[in-house]
Amino acid sequence: MPFLRRVKEDFKLPMIYVSHAINEILHLTPNLAVMDVGRIIGHGRFSEIIHEDRVLALAHALGLQNVLSLEVVSNDTLLGSTSARHGAQLFLLPLAQLAPGATAHVAVRAENIALALCPAAHTTIQNQLPGVITRITPLANRLLVEIDAGLPLIAEVSARAVSDLALAKGTPVYCLIKANAFAYLGQGA
DSSP states (O other): OHHHHHHHHHHOOOOOOOOSOHHHHHHHOSEEEEEETTEEEEEEEHHHHTTSHHHHHHHHHHOOEEEEEEEEEEEETTTTEEEEEETTEEEEEEOOOOOTTOEEEEEEEGGGOEEESSOOOSOSOOEEEEEEEEEEEEETTEEEEEEESSSEEEEEEEHHHHHHHTOOTTOEEEEEEOGGGOEEOSSOO
């Protein structure tokens, strides 16, 4: 993956990359064509076509993930963590062998993001990112909740949770993500 990304960026070559792993594709580009049974069912920016029913169902079946590019701030070998940021948001990740200033490409599954109306005290969850709900999309017996947390995130939660917390577009929330829920893409961690 790092080699393909470098070729794409260095030589500005058009590429067609075929994969069932959405996180791999999003590591290379935000634009994709989604095929099902040999037919294109959606194409364009992933953040836009994910709302089409057939694309959403297929993406969910393949394991919907958020793919983030973060700037490494520091590594703490004693505590086994890497700190990274995107704008003002600070993330705690599993320890990686990446120098400060390097870009960490990470993925976190939508179902690994919990939502809360306020920061959670006395918890082992290290990432508590404030944001605002921008969209709620039904998918079978679950809901996909999109949050603007300085970068777009998608959380998969139950309809009961949305009802119990009275979540709606415009609701301020905290995205709760365990550090070990993040997986590095394209490099050894």
